[in-house]
Amino acid sequence: MRSFKSIYFLFLLILNIFISSCDNLVDTIVTLYYRDENYMYFIPVTTTMKLNSSLGSVVKEEDLRNILEELKKSKGDLISCIPKSVNIKDLKLDKDKNLLEITLEGNNNKLYDTDEQFLIGSIVNTFTEFSQIKNVLFKLDKLSSEIDYSQPFDRKSWANLWFSADELNENLSLATIYWLTKDKKYFVPITVPIIKNDVVNLIEVLKLGPNKSKKQFLENPINKDIDLKIKAVNMKSIIIEVKSKKNLPLSVVNTAKLAVLYTLVEFGFFENIKIELSEGQVEEFDLIKTNPKQSINRIELFSGAK
Amino acid sequence: MLKKINYLFFIYLLTIFLIKINSFSQNLTEVFDLNYYPDNSVSIKAHKDVKPELFKLENPYRLVIDFPYSVYKPVKKNIDVNNDFIKQIRLGQNTENSVRLTIELKKDIEFEYRSIIEGNFQIITLIPIDNNQVINIDDKKIKENKEKNYLVNLQNNKDSIYIETTRKLDYSTLKENNTLIIKLNETKNKVKNRNIIINPDDFFDEINVSEEKENTIIYISYKNNVNLILNKKDDYKLEIIATAKNKETLSLNIENYDNIDKLSIFNENNKTFKYNIFTLENPSRIVIDIFENFEINNIDSSFIKNSKYIKNMRYGKLQNTDSGVRIVLDVDDNVSYKQDINSNNVLEVSISNAKIKNIQNKPKYTIVIDPGHGGNDPGAIGINGIKEKDITLKVSYFLKDLLTSNGFGVIMARSDDSEILLQPRVDIANLNKADIFVSIHCNATEGQSPMGIETYYRTEQSILLAKFLHKNLINNLPTIDRGIRVRNFYVIKNTIMPSVLIEIGYITNRIEGNRLSTDSYQRDVAKSIFNGIKEYFNYKDKL
Numbered sequence: 012m013r014s015f016k017s018i019y020f021l022f023l024l025i026l027n028i029f030i031s032s033c034d035n036l037v038d039t040i041v042t043l044y045y046r047d048e049n050y051m052y053f054i055p056v057t058t059t060m061k062l063n064s065s066l067g068s069v070v071k072e073e074d075l076r077n078i079l080e081e082l083k084k085s086k087g088d089l090i091s092c093i094p095k096s097v098n099i100k101d102l103k104l105d106k107d108k109n110l111l112e113i114t115l116e117g118n119n120n121k122l123y124d125t126d127e128q129f130l131i132g133s134i135v136n137t138f139t140e141f142s143q144i145k146n147v148l149f150k151l152d153k154l155s156s157e158i159d160y161s162q163p164f165d166r167k168s169w170a171n172l173w174f175s176a177d178e179l180n181e182n183l184s185l186a187t188i189y190w191l192t193k194d195k196k197y198f199v200p201i202t203v204p205i206i207k208n209d210v211v212n213l214i215e216v217l218k219l220g221p222n223k224s225k226k227q228f229l230e231n232p233i234n235k236d237i238d239l240k241i242k243a244v245n246m247k248s249i250i251i252e253v254k255s256k257k258n259l260p261l262s263v264v265n266t267a268k269l270a271v272l273y274t275l276v277e278f279g280f281f282e283n284i285k286i287e288l289s290e291g292q293v294e295e296f297d298l299i300k301t302n303p304k305q306s307i308n309r310i311e312l313f314s315g316a317k
Numbered sequence: 318m319l320k321k322i323n324y325l326f327f328i329y330l331l332t333i334f335l336i337k338i339n340s341f342s343q344n345l346t347e348v349f350d351l352n353y354y355p356d357n358s359v360s361i362k363a364h365k366d367v368k369p370e371l372f373k374l375e376n377p378y379r380l381v382i383d384f385p386y387s388v389y390k391p392v393k394k395n396i397d398v399n400n401d402f403i404k405q406i407r408l409g410q411n412t413e414n415s416v417r418l419t420i421e422l423k424k425d426i427e428f429e430y431r432s433i434i435e436g437n438f439q440i441i442t443l444i445p446i447d448n449n450q451v452i453n454i455d456d457k458k459i460k461e462n463k464e465k466n467y468l469v470n471l472q473n474n475k476d477s478i479y480i481e482t483t484r485k486l487d488y489s490t491l492k493e494n495n496t497l498i499i500k501l502n503e504t505k506n507k508v509k510n511r512n513i514i515i516n517p518d519d520f521f522d523e524i525n526v527s528e529e530k531e532n533t534i535i536y537i538s539y540k541n542n543v544n545l546i547l548n549k550k551d552d553y554k555l556e557i558i559a560t561a562k563n564k565e566t567l568s569l570n571i572e573n574y575d576n577i578d579k580l581s582i583f584n585e586n587n588k589t590f591k592y593n594i595f596t597l598e599n600p601s602r603i604v605i606d607i608f609e610n611f612e613i614n615n616i617d618s619s620f621i622k623n624s625k626y627i628k629n630m631r632y633g634k635l636q637n638t639d640s641g642v643r644i645v646l647d648v649d650d651n652v653s654y655k656q657d658i659n660s661n662n663v664l665e666v667s668i669s670n671a672k673i674k675n676i677q678n679k680p681k682y683t684i685v686i687d688p689g690h691g692g693n694d695p696g697a698i699g700i701n702g703i704k705e706k707d708i709t710l711k712v713s714y715f716l717k718d719l720l721t722s723n724g725f726g727v728i729m730a731r732s733d734d735s736e737i738l739l740q741p742r743v744d745i746a747n748l749n750k751a752d753i754f755v756s757i758h759c760n761a762t763e764g765q766s767p768m769g770i771e772t773y774y775r776t777e778q779s780i781l782l783a784k785f786l787h788k789n790l791i792n793n794l795p796t797i798d799r800g801i802r803v804r805n806f807y808v809i810k811n812t813i814m815p816s817v818l819i820e821i822g823y824i825t826n827r828i829e830g831n832r833l834s835t836d837s838y839q840r841d842v843a844k845s846i847f848n849g850i851k852e853y854f855n856y857k858d859k860l
Binding site for chain 1: 411
């Protein structure tokens with residue numbers, strides 16, 4: 012029995028050493044960017060992937076490659092932005108500069124303008140979700156382009172941003188609000204002009220819904236029978252009322268609530284958001300502790316679900 | 318038996334505990350040593366792998382630095398400063414695995430951010446920038462800090478070497494035989510990664526770093542068949558680019574006839590080459606860009622002396638291209654040229670005294686129209702095999718006719734089915750000091766195709782132009798408004814005047830592709846752009 016005990020102890024010890032020496036694979040929430048069927052905007056979806064981890068976040072090139080592989084696959088109505096004719100030839104992460112360098116390889120073909128923009132934007136948006144990557148520099152191999160790739164791209168340059176002629180003015184202040192795809196299945200961050208730092212105006216623009224040039228591609232998440240008003244606001248927190256005037260289905264109220272929540276989170280001013288849904292029913296979000304956007308458009312991966 | 322099971326279970330728990338401890342220790346590191354100095358600077362220490370995230374907030378003004386995956390052991394520390402600029406400095410655990418440093422300000426001031434690596438740690442210092450001499454900063458101390466704490470980084474790859482510093486570069490260079498000597502002033506012992514590895518197929522042979530008094534000397538020896546170009550990217554970065562030396566030569570010959578000076582340009586192997594010719598004024602010049610990596614044979618200057626219309630000829634490297642030659646002929650005013658390529662691939666430029674344009678009728682505004690693609694580059698291929706390059710050229714000519722008949726000056730960046738690179742298109746606009754630049758393209762996708770018009774701009778000065786053009790296109794054409802967008806297309810990024818790139822429709826969409834193939838729709842598109850241009854200049858005139 013004594014020898015059995017020793018062998019068992021030794022076994023556990025070896026197991027311990029083995030586990031400790033392995034890379035830590037941890038469940039990591041990633042946000043992948045797909046496109047809509049009209050090639051108008053990027054749709055972010057969150058999912059969980061098992062990735063290597065250092066300092067709790069994705070920093071290994073292997074992880075980034077895995078994410079790219081996932082990004083290549085369309086998932087139903089979420090369409091991949093990476094054309095089959097383009098190969099990701101090389102990927103290098105310069106951690107000191109927060110810079111990711113990607114070499115795209117074609118077969119001496121030209122990428123069509125719209126395909127190219129969605130390819131680049133989807134990669135930039137997906138990878139700059141990680142705090143260690145601020146910029147992405149692209150190199151093209153056997154691909155010609157009209158775009159200037161001499162400088163790296165930041166996240167801002169690939170936002171869902173387009174103006175109708177009457178919206179565009181000099182000295183615009185921009186903010187991101189969350190409207191819905193035309194089929195109302197996914198939230199879409201859309202960058203729109205607002206009065207600078209004005210949360211009242213922000214909520215007004217959200218509530219008003221997509222204007223004429225955006226109306227054909229987006230839906231308003233705030234039902235017309237929902238009362239949406241700011242009850243109190245200070246530098247750190249906001250209390251906002253999202254109340255149903257009629258007996259609307261819960262899902263309709265919930266959609267409005269999420270659109271308001273995501274928009275306020277993106278606004279970046281508040282540490283605490285309280286949403287009053289009915290008398291006495293208040294949902295509170297402490298943004299210091301949680302990031303509600305980590306569950307936006309949540310999907311499970313069809314393949315390679317880890 | 319139960320005792321044994323308990324014993325084994327205890328060992329199992331211990332093992333799991335050890336694993337967890339191991340994993341935890343990899344994830345979180347500590348932030349410590351927060352200090353505030355009388356010059357208003359703030360310093361703090363963190364692990365070198367932590368990437369701090371800085372941002373500013375308003376109402377009240379705050380500079381915030383988040384240290385992800387970090388802990389601050391005392392949980393909270395506040396320093397009440399309460400001087401004219403800083404109200405309070407707060408350090409605390411923001412979330413379970415993130416530490417936040419908040420500097421609450423009394424006014425909106427900027428800070429200089431510095432990070433110095435010391436062993437496993439980085440020391441971050443935030444120094445207020447003295448914009449209007451409002452903040453009392455000990456300049457000498459900051460200068461001393463800067464002197465002490467910067468580093469020189471040396472990096473190389475096959476065909477380039479980067480020298481990068483955290484303070485402004487102060488250097489001089491000397492070329493001796495096949496060695497480039499770079500003296501970096503007052504950088505003794507500041508160069509890290511000195512042991513540069515050179516592969517046999519690199520353009521460089523050897524890179525040596527040595528110290529001389531207070532300076533660092535970098536010796537870069539390179540191969541015989543290599544040309545070196547020094548490219549100072551900014552005040553902090555110097556790039557040494559190696560390119561293979563030209564092998565083939567380009568010969569120039571001038572023949573003088575009674576009323577014609579003829580310049581012949583040919584490659585010794587009768588090889589074809591890409592080129593572009595255009596004219597410039599004040600003084601009058603004919604510019605010939607050759608987009609190939611040729612060396613030019615020296616020309617006998619006596620040919621110029623006998624020329625009737627050519628006063629001088631210069632040539633040099635074509636700027637902003639990897640390779641290429643620009644030949645500039647200084648000519649008399651009011652001469653014109655004709656170009657031809659003969660059967661031996663000789664480019665003949667004949668200069669005579671026909672007038673280029675009537676100076677007295679010089680238009681008020683000059684517009685460069687840039688028809689996208691051309692020559693071997695067809696652009697996108699749409700339904701029924703229609704080519705983007707053909708449609709953009711036709712629309713451009715319709716637009717040119719409308720503009721010139723209404724008194725505008727027009728320069729075509731591409732006037733026929735030839736391939737013109739992007740930089741020469743930019744040059745044509747910049748060198749001619751055009752008032753606006755309009756690039757015309759067709760859109761396309763690989764799969765199922767949307768329809769609609771997009772107008773792109775890049776610079777703030779182009780907003781009005783984009784607005785007027787897009788409004789007219791959308792109001793007058795039966796299509797979908799896909800919006801005005803910002804994107805760094807090469808031609809609109811590098812032209813210095815208001816410039817737009819218009820995607821006039823999807824040639825891969827059945828309906829729009831068919832429309833775009835017809836003369837009448839092409840005219841409608843041109844008319845809408847013309848109306849937009851007219852409205853833009855009318856608006857500008859009223860300002």
